[in-house]
Structure formats: C-alpha cells, structure tokens
C-alpha cells in the first residue's frame with residue numbers, strides 16, 4: 247500500500263528551508279503531494295508576490311515532490327478529501343493547530359495522522375525565510 251503524504255504552504259520565493267521541509271515530508275511516506283496556498287488564504291502575512299500557478303509549478307519541479315496542486319479557495323479540506331492522505335506534514339512554524347485539524351479529519355471520515363516537521367537553521371549567511379529574502383532585497387535595491 248502506498249503511503250501518501252501532504253505538505254502545504256505559500257512557497258513564494260523558494261529557499262533551502264522549503265527544500266528541507268519537503269524532503270522531510272517526502273520521507274514520511276512514499277508519495278508527496280503539496281498543496282499550494284491561494285492568495286486569499288494567506289491572511290496572516292503579506293500576500294505572495296508570485297501567482298499561485300507559478301508557485302505550484304516551481305514546487306512541482308522539486309525532486310522530493312510527486313505532485314503540486316493549487317489549494318482550494320474556500321474549503322482547505324477539499325483537496326485533502328480528494329487525495330485521501332495517510333499523513334499531513336505541518337511545517338515547524340505553521341500556525342495551524344494539529345488537534346483542530348485532526349478533529350476536522352475525523353469529522354469528515356479521513357483516516358490520517360498529523361505530524362510536525364522540523365525547522366532548518368541557517369548556516370553562515372543563508373536566508374531561510376521568504377519574508378527575510380524580500381526584506382533584504384528591499385534593503386539593498388529599494
């Protein structure tokens with residue numbers, strides 16, 4: 247039986263922190279699907295610069311990823327119902343509450359565990375955050 251994992255996020259300016267998260271998520275099973283957040287659902291920080299289709303295509307080109315798909319605009323559990331994963335990998339700093347997600351999965355009859363991935367600390371002068379990369383660009387070129 248294929249063990250299917252879901253990762254998700256905005257993935258606006260890809261950096262090695264994203265690669266770390268997606269490789270770790272891929273190692274949780276056999277097949278990795280990535281749900282790319284729609285702009286309307288990125289409400290806790292600045293809206294992404296790149297269109298959702300571009301963010302999906304770049305994520306989909308990463309080696310760890312089997313398939314990247316656009317998230318649903320209104321109901322974030324619809325892609326999960328369609329994929330029917332065995333594992334949902336939350337990012338180390340994602341604001342989502344694992345217990346609340348598990349309760350909703352239960353309510354919808356989806357048999358799936360929620361795992362929390364680890365964070366990757368920057369080495370030397372790496373910048374492992376989209377927001378920090380954009381801040382640096384504005385500082386230097388703005």
Ligand SMILES: Cc1cc2nc3c(=O)[nH]c(=O)nc-3n(C[C@H](O)[C@H](O)[C@H](O)COP(=O)(O)O)c2cc1C
Pocket residue numbers: 254255256257281282283284285287288289316317318319321322323324325326334336340341342347
């Ligand atoms: C299990 C799960 C499924 C998600 N599915 C979607 C989705 O279908 N559509 C969407 O726009 N956002 C979805 N999201 C939300 C985003 O991926 C994301 O958490 C947030 O909007 C973007 O912020 P972040 O990249 O800082 O996490 C989902 C989140 C979780 C935890």
Ligand SMILES: Nc1ncnc2c1ncn2[C@@H]1O[C@H](COP(=O)(O)OP(=O)(O)OP(=O)(O)O)[C@@H](O)[C@H]1O
Pocket residue numbers: 254255256257258262263264266267291336337338339340364365366367374375376377378
């Ligand atoms: N340094 C990192 N180590 C591990 N995972 C990371 C790291 N940076 C981002 N991720 C994970 O990648 C996923 C998508 O992240 P997101 O697109 O929000 O990028 P971000 O760089 O964290 O953005 P921002 O800094 O603008 O909030 C999230 O699950 C997040 O936890």
